Amino acid sequence: MIRATNLGLRRGVKVLLENTDFVVNPGERVGIVGKNGAGKSTLFSLLKGELDADAGTLSIPSGWRIASVEQDVAHDAQPAREFVIDGDVHLRRLQAQRAALDPADGHRIAELEAALVEAQAWSAHSRAEQLLAGLGFAPEQWQLPVNQFSGGWRMRLALARALMAPSELLLLDEPTNHLDLDAMLWLERWIAAYQGTVMLISHDTEFLDSVARSILHFDHARLVSYKGDYTSFLTQRAERLRQTKLAWERQTRETARLQSFIDRFKAKATKAKQAQSRVKALARMEKLAPLHAESGIDIHIPEPLSMPDPLLVLDEVRTGYRTEDGGDIPILRDVKLMVRGGSRIGILGVNGAGKSTLIKTLAGELAPLAGERKASRGLEVGYFAQHQLDMLDLEATPLQHLARIAPQAREQELRNYLGGFGFGGDAVTGKIAPMSGGEKARLALALIVWQKPNLLLLDEPSNHLDVDTREALATALAEFPGSVLLVSHDRHLLRTTVDDFWIVADGGVTEFDGDLEDYRAWLLQRAADQRTEARQSEAASSSGTVDRKAQRRQEAEERQRLSALKKPIEKELSQIEKKMDALRAELRDLDARIADPALYSDARREERQDTMAAHGNARKSLDELEERWLDLQTQLEALESPSLP
Known part of the structure; x- marks a missing residue:
């Protein structure tokens, strides 16, 4: 064969x-x-x-x-x-050998004649004519x-x-x-x-x-x-193909509650743009549905036991850090916010603006430098941040971790719960030390939501998560009836999870009426406004008598300074663009694999999981690079703007 x-x-x-x-x-x-x-x-x-x-x-x-x-x-x-x-190459070879023989070599002639008979030499003409x-x-x-x-x-x-x-x-x-x-x-x-x-x-x-x-x-x-x-x-x-379609349809049914959530928003004029973002996000979730169906990860966040309203209030809060000598380093000032029961808020802002500081203050991990944090009776906070991964006991198992916070629960109940977060079989009793960052993040999230919080404070929860877990987390958060405050660079997670946005910028926090596309436009406009103000300020300071020689020297120094600042940005942009091109090519290849009906056979379960992981990692990397590219472009645009009107 x-x-x-x-x-x-x-x-x-x-x-x-x-x-x-x-x-x-x-x-x-x-x-x-x-x-x-x-x-x-x-x-x-x-x-x-x-x-x-x-x-x-x-x-x-x-x-x-x-x-x-x-x-x-x-x-x-x-x-x-x-x-x-x-x-018939064999026949032609025998015929050539027979023609070349010495007539006196009777023994060899007899051998070849027998071979020619076996090769049907005498019927070759008729067989060829039948074919013709x-x-x-x-x-x-x-x-x-x-x-x-x-x-x-x-x-x-x-x-x-x-x-x-x-x-x-x-x-x-x-x-x-x-x-x-x-x-x-x-x-x-x-x-x-x-x-x-x-x-x-x-x-x-x-x-x-x-x-x-x-x-x-x-x-x-x-x-x-x-x-x-x-x-x-x-x-x-x-x-x-029909069976593959059925797998898609099963996942489509699982997202029905998310769709109803979108429909609710369409009825609210103030949420129309955000609702449209949800529609696009749902389409992407459905595209990956066949793989998600095979992931074995089905995160469910328990319903809170109670839902006070409001849950939490920050009243004229100044928050930041204290130095060893007792001095204050304020990051955010005059913060006046209210977290309502059932609210779902995405926190936006450039890196270093103070998003994590705000989350820590809301969580109670960081005491206000001034003002008051007012928590309602019955508030149960579930706080997820990357540093919590380092707090896991590396020598313990997921089952042991959960048993420590739920000593009265039956072991099978704990196993079933952890299985929904992808810890099944030997993984539930394996040590945490060799786990990947994504697995540790999954475990930390599982431990947090076991407590049935009514307020989830999530600081970059999708870091290290593969596409299986990201999609499962997005669905779980969309269905969670409690309140959610989310800091994330994962635009898909934001689109499928939050109703409103807060912007952390210029040492304060303000509500933002718009979606992520509006936020991008806001960033660009803000950068342009800052450049205009800088030019106006410089023009005002240069009025009156000016030492032209000193001014030219200052301008030359400024050009050198800008060139030095731009060079590393341009270099990083070039590197990022190459990486983005490579990731887009990789995603095209992975998308082709995802569309392959044969991928969904039982024999290729492991390959499906590997493909899913690769797609999730590539998508995550591309999203992160796109965000970084936008930040760098904004920085470069600010530097390239003329310093004089």
Whole structure:
């Protein structure tokens, strides 16, 4: 039999096959189908030994003879019938040896005569003529020179030559091209009587229905095997696609509550733009739904026991840090905010503006320098920040961690709960030390929400999380009936989770009426306003008598300073753009894998999970780079603006 194991095949930089397994049994008649350029003819070249696999193995029984149709037919004066007989290379070799023998070598002549009989030498002319007649050549054409035939008829001669060759494996690449109906029907009968294995490439579906008994389909760099003819293949593939669609539909149903949340917002004029952002976010969630269905991560945040309103108030708060000598370092001033029951707020602001300081103050980890933090009776805060990962006991297990905060709970209840966060099997009793950052973040989040908080304060919760957990977290937060305050660079998480935004900037916190696109425009406008103010201030200070020599010196120094500031920014921008291009190419490849119906078979569960993880990591990296690119562009634009009006 023919067996491929982990087969990899490329044509230049294009991946034709990757990690592909298939088996072709002796005597099988296999149709090879797929889009143009998928790699069908290249697979034939591999079978014929004309090229090597890029990965894996392809084994063919050593004793098998392979016959195939030559694409280039000699333009010589050889008679057509002799050209066809030449396809039997073994016979021609025996005939040449017999012709070259010394008439006195009777022993060798007897051996060769016996070999010629076994090779059916005496019926070669009639067999060639039968092939020529079947393919539409009239008797008067059998002795015509090959170079007198047109290109289409020469291809028929090449087909007859391939059929003439004794073989155990016959490779036919588009054999029906240039054949009329009579010749096509004859070829169907000839193949039906052939005793060996046939692998054929054809776009003629009726021919495939008549000849093929199984199908190998090129599908997103894989070969998928189907039993039966071409019509049966279509039916089976439609069922596979239907099953894949069902997986998508299951996840669509799981996001129904998120959709209803969107619908509620559409009814509120003040939330219209944010609702539209939710619609786009939902579309992305549905795109990854088949993979999410296989992730095994289904985060559920318990419903709070109570929901006071308001939950928390900051009244004229000044917050920041105290030095060792007792001095104050204020970060935010005059903060006057109220967190209502059920509110869902995204906290925006550039790095270093004070977002984490605000979250720590709300959580009670950082006492106000002035003003008052007023917590309602019944407030239960669940606070997640990256530093909490470092507080995990690395020698303990997830089960032990949860048991410490829930000593009265049954072990099976704890196991079931942790399973929803992706800690199943041995993972629930394995030590935390070797876990990845994402796994630790999942565990920290699980420990926080076990307490049934009514206010979740989340500072970059999606850092280190793969796409499985990000999608599960987004769904869980969308369904959570409590209050959420979220600091995140994950725009998808923000779009699917929050209702309102606060902006931390210029040492204060203000409500923002808009969505993330409005925020981007706000950032650019704010930078432009700051540049205008700087120019006006400089113009005002330079009025009156000016020392032109000193001013030119100052301008030159300023240009040098700006050049020095711009150089590292431009260098980093160039590096980021290259990384972004590479990540976009990687995501295109991963998207193609995600769209492959074969990916959802039970045998490829581990591959699905790996693909999902890779997609999530690439998407996360690209999002982070895009945010950094925007920040750098804003900085560069500020530097490149003229310093004088």
